[in-house]
Amino acid sequence: MDTKTTTEKPDESAEAAGKADGTESASAAETAPARDTAADPLDGKAGGQVGGKTEGKTDGPVVADGGAEGDGVDDEDEDEDDDEALFAEAAPDPAAAGIGGAAAAVVSAALGAVALTGTWTGKVVAERETLIGQIKTSGAGTPAQQISEIYGDAWHSTALVNGVFALVALLVAVLVLILPGRPAWVRAVAVAGAVLGGLGLLLSAGTYFDLFLSLPTAGS
Numbered sequence: 001m002d003t004k005t006t007t008e009k010p011d012e013s014a015e016a017a018g019k020a021d022g023t024e025s026a027s028a029a030e031t032a033p034a035r036d037t038a039a040d041p042l043d044g045k046a047g048g049q050v051g052g053k054t055e056g057k058t059d060g061p062v063v064a065d066g067g068a069e070g071d072g073v074d075d076e077d078e079d080e081d082d083d084e085a086l087f088a089e090a091a092p093d094p095a096a097a098g099i100g101g102a103a104a105a106v107v108s109a110a111l112g113a114v115a116l117t118g119t120w121t122g123k124v125v126a127e128r129e130t131l132i133g134q135i136k137t138s139g140a141g142t143p144a145q146q147i148s149e150i151y152g153d154a155w156h157s158t159a160l161v162n163g164v165f166a167l168v169a170l171l172v173a174v175l176v177l178i179l180p181g182r183p184a185w186v187r188a189v190a191v192a193g194a195v196l197g198g199l200g201l202l203l204s205a206g207t208y209f210d211l212f213l214s215l216p217t218a219g220s
Contacts, residue, residue: 112196
């Protein structure tokens with residue numbers, strides 16, 4: 001009886017040890033997936049952190065590029081503003097141009113009228129030629145020579161001075177008419193100055209070359 005009991009007890013202890021080993025291996029197998037799943041969220045968080053850092057790093061240069069583009073646009077705007085300022089400084093003032101054109105038109109009309117009526121300058125030049133002719137023909141001049149030196153030269157000098165005034169009036173009037181953007185009344189005054197200047201130039205040329213009135217002769 002004792003021998004059977006002792007032999008049965010070691011068998012029972014061996015079976016108990018085997019069952020314990022099986023239970024431990026099963027519990028280890030069950031806990032292993034739990035650890036894996038617990039590690040996975042950590043990996044996901046790590047991956048998210050790494051991805052976020054990477055995305056942040058990649059987004060950084062984009063913002064920098066946008067700032068660089070904004071600086072480029074600002075520089076272009078400043079350049080355009082500088083160009084507009086230069087053009088504004090170089091462009092003539094319309095008011096000043098209008099005043100200058102009006103003054104030129106009035107001057108041309110006045111010069112044309114003076115060329116037709118005569119000037120103080122022409123009178124002085126004529127008197128000077130008369131005096132020179134008297135000096136040349138005093139005591140030893142023929143009547144024809146006296147007429148030419150005393151009267152003819154004086155008339156021709158007056159016609160020459162009036163012709164110069166008429167030519168200036170005509171040129172100024174044409175210049176005003178050529179320039180664009182003039183008011184209607186300015187152009188009308190310029191046309192009047194051109195007409196008066198042209199008429200004065202025609203009469204002065206005819207008088208200078210004795211086309212309208214010839215010098216008198218000594219026998220008449």
